[in-house]
Amino acid sequence: MNIFIPTPLRLYAGGHDAVEVDAQTIAGALDQLTQTHPDLRKHLFTAEGNLRAFVNLYLNDEDVRYLPAKEATPVTAADTLSIIPSIAGGSLSL
């Protein structure tokens, strides 16, 4: 399956906008991605190994957070996984 890499992370993925992996689940796909490109790990995961809160994952058109099996969801070679950091803000200060 193809994993699409957002602009800020391409630097850590050999400059590629997509990386092909051969995995059985979403978690397996992310494992393979970060094994091939270890510098991506700290940008995607916290020190505790959790996906950073601002990183969104979409399996095809579905938000992985709302899939019943979440990152344990099986994948096929025809699926795509998109990594997309959130974008928000506003004039009101925190």
Next chain:
Amino acid sequence: MSTLRLPRLVYDAIRAHGQQTFPHECCGVLLGRSTPSGWLVESAIPAGNTRTDSAHNRYQIAPFELIKIERDARNQGLAIAGFYHSHPDHPAHWSSTDFAEAHWLGCSYVITSVEHGKAAVTNSFFLAGLTEEDKRFEPETILVDDQSIGLGHT
């Protein structure tokens, strides 16, 4: 200091978008190509502001809308160069919220102040740094190009 190059049509479109949504914040995505001196923008894609609970001082782009925009960009051989939004009756400078919610390292964040419904100042800030922990906004020069062909979709 990096330079953000915007075609005149794009520059005018993002400012017009801020006027259209006033008194709410507008938001959108800039598509372009990376150059050694900064982003060369080719088009601006307006996005919906999902922060309807506080749209006058907050904005958020739905992740799935962002994914669709990025897919289209990739098909055109372009990349997400950055984002734009407006500050209704507020200076064109990043807020602590803008900074906290900025995660696209290496991208440009364009802010237009809209005063009483009229676009006033437009500034751009480059999100520099290599990680979330050392990120910082750096002011960048906006170069409005009257010659290049751009697509302002608003």
